[in-house]
Amino acid sequence: MKQGWLLVVCVLFASIALGAKKPNIVLILSDDQAWEDYSFMGHDQIQTPHLDKLAKESVLFRHAYVPTSLCRPSLMTLATGHYVHTHGVTGNDPKGDSATPPAEDLREALISKIDAFDTLPELLAEQGYLSHQSGKWWEGNFTRGGFTHGMTAGYPNKGGRHGDVGLKIGRTGLAPIEEFVTMAIEKEKPFFLWYAPFMPHTPHTPPERLLKKYSKTAPSPYHAKYYAMCEWFDETCGELLGMLDEKGVRDNTIIAYVCDNGWIQKSTSRGYDKRSKQTPYEGGVRTPIFFSWPGKYKPADREDLVSSIDIFPTLVAAAGGKIPKDVPGLDLSKTLLKGKGVPRKAIFGEGFAHDIKDISDPEVTLLYRWTIEGKWKLLLTYDGEVGRYNSTHERKERRPQLFDLEADPWEKKNLAAANPERVARLVKAIEGWYPLKKRKSVTVFNLRGDNK
Numbered sequence: 001m002k003q004g005w006l007l008v009v010c011v012l013f014a015s016i017a018l019g020a021k022k023p024n025i026v027l028i029l030s031d032d033q034a035w036e037d038y039s040f041m042g043h044d045q046i047q048t049p050h051l052d053k054l055a056k057e058s059v060l061f062r063h064a065y066v067p068t069s070l071c072r073p074s075l076m077t078l079a080t081g082h083y084v085h086t087h088g089v090t091g092n093d094p095k096g097d098s099a100t101p102p103a104e105d106l107r108e109a110l111i112s113k114i115d116a117f118d119t120l121p122e123l124l125a126e127q128g129y130l131s132h133q134s135g136k137w138w139e140g141n142f143t144r145g146g147f148t149h150g151m152t153a154g155y156p157n158k159g160g161r162h163g164d165v166g167l168k169i170g171r172t173g174l175a176p177i178e179e180f181v182t183m184a185i186e187k188e189k190p191f192f193l194w195y196a197p198f199m200p201h202t203p204h205t206p207p208e209r210l211l212k213k214y215s216k217t218a219p220s221p222y223h224a225k226y227y228a229m230c231e232w233f234d235e236t237c238g239e240l241l242g243m244l245d246e247k248g249v250r251d252n253t254i255i256a257y258v259c260d261n262g263w264i265q266k267s268t269s270r271g272y273d274k275r276s277k278q279t280p281y282e283g284g285v286r287t288p289i290f291f292s293w294p295g296k297y298k299p300a301d302r303e304d305l306v307s308s309i310d311i312f313p314t315l316v317a318a319a320g321g322k323i324p325k326d327v328p329g330l331d332l333s334k335t336l337l338k339g340k341g342v343p344r345k346a347i348f349g350e351g352f353a354h355d356i357k358d359i360s361d362p363e364v365t366l367l368y369r370w371t372i373e374g375k376w377k378l379l380l381t382y383d384g385e386v387g388r389y390n391s392t393h394e395r396k397e398r399r400p401q402l403f404d405l406e407a408d409p410w411e412k413k414n415l416a417a418a419n420p421e422r423v424a425r426l427v428k429a430i431e432g433w434y435p436l437k438k439r440k441s442v443t444v445f446n447l448r449g450d451n452k
Helices: 002-019 049-056 071-080 106-116 120-125 164-168 175-186 208-215 221-246 308-318 333-338 420-433
Strands: 024-030 059-065 130-135 191-196 253-259 286-292 300-302 346-352 366-373 376-381 401-404
Touching (some): 024 071, 024 308, 049 221, 120 191, 130 175, 175 191, 253 308, 376 420
Parallel strands (some): 059 300
Antiparallel strands (some): 059 286, 376 401
16 A cells, blocks of 8 residues: 555655756747748748748737847847846947946956856756857857856857857857757757857858859849848748757747847838838837747737747746746746736837947947837937947937837838827836936937927
């Protein structure tokens, strides 16, 4: 009799242990791709069959955003779970520092900001995860971000500005990732993949077969190259998903997808057009975000407002980790597991110049603060110093800009003057979210929408 009870107890504990097996986590990061540049988002030429299939199998948030539209700050938010004005990496390249002049090493000083935060790989490591960095990574060596394995040697090594060897992933295959996944499986460890290929980012050098395909119908040769890059990126995602299937781990793997910032291709050059990357318009900050976990997350196409700030706490919670108290994003677990609504009314964002004039004072290069509440989007513009990489901004509209995104998804009609009370309320919400400490370099507006 005792032996029978012992067997029952053993089976019970075994089933509990099996059920408690932690999911693997894969974070797929597109680099410089507009929110509509996927088949599943409605593009009439770009084909993304692998991401289409994954999105259909996922909880898809079509109306999702990144809180800033520049790659390094956006990736730092994903790594730390904090807004740009909190983590302090407001741009891509540091140019000065008022706190410790003259700074001995501005690049190192900027990278060191990550040391103040519990990163996503670090919190997952506490739960027994091995982690691998590939693709874009700006914050020094991969170990600086808490990854146990990775590709980027980082600054001060040669090419260490934004990824060095890591930038080869996807464009030259996925061998480093496959080796890592094989090792993690052999060690019976849950794993985390940071897959951030330098795609479809310039240089737009797609395979000739894809370029030939899009050259027939694209608006310009530059569009053809960009469209082909989007499909090439999709192919690498398919290769990654196939690898997880082949190794038998897909069913216990959470896959999260987001793009770091938008991109609107110019017709006359390889660069990006206005109201695109580095701006708070939809072409710069909107992106699809979706989560897949077979058998756990029931596929759904949702209208909730979601921000990439939510990815950090959601993945930490899914791994059984403790979410830091000061992280502002939402844990979306109840939405993903039970289909409940996302408990928020508004999301917020900000924009700073590409070059950081003062790494100790974000407001020196502040360009925008913005919020979206329901269908309404309010943009506030500031006169931060832009540097040499922000010439395409042409911040001609210095008044508050209010848009009805349902009626005007490309933000062509400013409704601020006709809605002063709504503008006033949204301005107050922005101030509550990110109160400015200095006003000397900020253009101040009255609530009628006119310059003071």
